[in-house]
Amino acid sequence: MFKILKYSFYDLARSRWSYIxxxxxxxxxxxxxxxxxxxxxxxxxxxxxxxILVPLIGTIFGVMYYYNSREFTELLLAQPIKRKSIFLGxxxxxxxxxxxxxxxxIGIPFVIYGLFNSAAIWDFSLLLLTGVFLxxxxxxxxxxxxxDNENKIKGFGYAVLLWLFMAxxxxxxxxxxxxxxxxYPLDKFSLIGSMLNPIDLSRTLILLKLDISVLMxxxxxxxxxxxxxxxxxxTSLGVLFIWIIVPVRRIVIRAKRKDF
Amino acid sequence: MHLKxxxxxxxxxxxxxxxxxNGTGxxxxCPIKSIQEAIDQASAGDTIFIQKGIYxxxxxxxxxxxxxxxxxxxxxxxxxxxxIIRIVSDSVTIxxxxxxxxxxxxxxxxxxIRVVKSSHFVxxxxxxxxxxxxxxxxxxxEGKIYHNKIIGDAQDEYNSGNxxxxxxxxxxxxxxxxxxxxxDGIYLEFADSITVVGNISRDNLRYGLHFMFSNNDxxxxxxxxxxxxxxxxxxxxxISMYNNQFxxxxxxxxxxxxxxxxNDLEIEHNLFExxxxxxxxxxxxxxxxxxxxxKSNGWAIKVRGACYTNLFKGNSFLNNSFDVSxxxxxxxxxxxxxxxxxxxxxxxxxxxxxxxxxxxxKLFSYIVNRTPEAxxxxxxxxxxxxxxxxxxxxxxxxxxxxxxxPLMNVL
Numbered sequence: 001m002f003k004i005l006k007y008s009f010y011d012l013a014r015s016r017w018s019y020i021x022x023x024x025x026x027x028x029x030x031x032x033x034x035x036x037x038x039x040x041x042x043x044x045x046x047x048x049x050x051x052i053l054v055p056l057i058g059t060i061f062g063v064m065y066y067y068n069s070r071e072f073t074e075l076l077l078a079q080p081i082k083r084k085s086i087f088l089g090x091x092x093x094x095x096x097x098x099x100x101x102x103x104x105x106i107g108i109p110f111v112i113y114g115l116f117n118s119a120a121i122w123d124f125s126l127l128l129l130t131g132v133f134l135x136x137x138x139x140x141x142x143x144x145x146x147x148d149n150e151n152k153i154k155g156f157g158y159a160v161l162l163w164l165f166m167a168x169x170x171x172x173x174x175x176x177x178x179x180x181x182x183x184y185p186l187d188k189f190s191l192i193g194s195m196l197n198p199i200d201l202s203r204t205l206i207l208l209k210l211d212i213s214v215l216m217x218x219x220x221x222x223x224x225x226x227x228x229x230x231x232x233x234x235t236s237l238g239v240l241f242i243w244i245i246v247p248v249r250r251i252v253i254r255a256k257r258k259d260f
Numbered sequence: 261m262h263l264k265x266x267x268x269x270x271x272x273x274x275x276x277x278x279x280x281x282n283g284t285g286x287x288x289x290c291p292i293k294s295i296q297e298a299i300d301q302a303s304a305g306d307t308i309f310i311q312k313g314i315y316x317x318x319x320x321x322x323x324x325x326x327x328x329x330x331x332x333x334x335x336x337x338x339x340x341x342x343x344i345i346r347i348v349s350d351s352v353t354i355x356x357x358x359x360x361x362x363x364x365x366x367x368x369x370x371x372x373i374r375v376v377k378s379s380h381f382v383x384x385x386x387x388x389x390x391x392x393x394x395x396x397x398x399x400x401x402e403g404k405i406y407h408n409k410i411i412g413d414a415q416d417e418y419n420s421g422n423x424x425x426x427x428x429x430x431x432x433x434x435x436x437x438x439x440x441x442x443x444d445g446i447y448l449e450f451a452d453s454i455t456v457v458g459n460i461s462r463d464n465l466r467y468g469l470h471f472m473f474s475n476n477d478x479x480x481x482x483x484x485x486x487x488x489x490x491x492x493x494x495x496x497x498x499i500s501m502y503n504n505q506f507x508x509x510x511x512x513x514x515x516x517x518x519x520x521x522x523n524d525l526e527i528e529h530n531l532f533e534x535x536x537x538x539x540x541x542x543x544x545x546x547x548x549x550x551x552x553x554x555k556s557n558g559w560a561i562k563v564r565g566a567c568y569t570n571l572f573k574g575n576s577f578l579n580n581s582f583d584v585s586x587x588x589x590x591x592x593x594x595x596x597x598x599x600x601x602x603x604x605x606x607x608x609x610x611x612x613x614x615x616x617x618x619x620x621x622k623l624f625s626y627i628v629n630r631t632p633e634a635x636x637x638x639x640x641x642x643x644x645x646x647x648x649x650x651x652x653x654x655x656x657x658x659x660x661x662x663x664x665x666p667l668m669n670v671l
Contacts, residue, residue: 047639168645174637175642178634179631182631186631186633190636200640207638207639
């Protein structure tokens, strides 16, 4: 498995896309910090970018990589290697290289601007951590989609739809149900609702760490009481972890049974 | 003529020291050792000098016109027994004393200095610490509270008092005072024609300034900072406030300024910075908001209803999460010529006024008003999208609530 991981990783490290991805984050963070020296404000702006773009790039990249390396995968399948190792290796290779581009791309400018002397370091670490989680989650979901669909166009379509659902449509449905059931106590419901979607969960986690959380009033207080504690933090990280484990399990199971 | 004034000036300190020599001075080694004794022996119009030292006294009663001056801040220690100084006579001046340990009570409002049914009093350069109520003025008028420093150590609202407390009083000027860590910094109830100028009220448990049933008052050049709930102005009319700063009132139930049941108010050139809600308005009519600056607040203006004929003109709204929030579609208020940092219009004829009207109420703020829980979706992409579409064609937010002539640059 590690050989394949290594191969995928090096393959991606040589590919142009990893560098473009890296450069994109690098320039984004540099420009942000150049325009606004306040690290903690830059964290808020970056959050908006990360929770939208990381899932998008993760899904598109995952689907693209799977379809592109299909011939190589078939070649590997002919060798005496476990299917689990092949697919997990590829998955980890791409997820790790994307995460590295993210970490370095955003990390380097922030370190140059004096992150280690800033109070924003914890918020920033949380931001990067959720970024990495989102990368792993959405690459795994992308692999699921591409394993299920032989047709590239269909695969891409589903991948974009998945992103659209998680990033936009889910919030719409969530908001609609909140407004429809406004006569009922909703704080538990909204808590659960934001736990179920990894993008929402990441957003809530970061928002509550920043001081705009007081804008949330009573609801914010309920949220803060939950997410503010270590229990809440670990539960949410646990939920994010489940979001990785379940799709990865499914990759393994699907890959074992799939007829190539 | 000049010579006459000169000689008068020369004899002035002499005559003052004569008074001291005459026995109206109080010190630890003088014949008169307590302040109460000095007051009892003095006759109306005398000056009492309190020398540096510690005087363990409480329930001091000032019942004749006197000038009481502390030299080098003598300490009056009330030993938590209750009230410390009570003034029941007109024309009393208290200057330059340090008062500590006012007794806490759950049944009566013990104060460091209480003025009862008197006029022409002056309380200045007084420092109060470890207090329950600080300066308590009841049914008095035409007084001056100038340059005092009140530093409390309030922990809970139920067992703490107010810094400067006015009740049924008229024509009093409160200026250059510093009040911190008490329950309400400055409290006015049934207090008319009061001027509150150049005070600093900060870190108080509840309100920096608390204002009820008080009319024709002016307050300007004050700083209200980091108070539990900010400044509340309620059930009053004909108030003007200008050049004040409302800052850092940041918390789930905080606001910079609360207006409730207010008529005819002028709010000009104030700065509201980093408050959860800069101004929360309910039932306020004929209020003019002119040339104020709203900077980095959660909500700049939150209108809760029953507000008619208000004018917002020449204000700057900079980087607030929500500029204006309304809970109804009815609008009788006018927004005109303000600067909005969220404004994205253009100015083709370069006259400094945007060519496209600005809608300060976002759809999301309307939704949050209806369903407060929806705020968990703040900064979500979906919210940005619906805000944008609402901006293009308003359906839910008040139709006529627009700034038709938004400014392109900060005033």
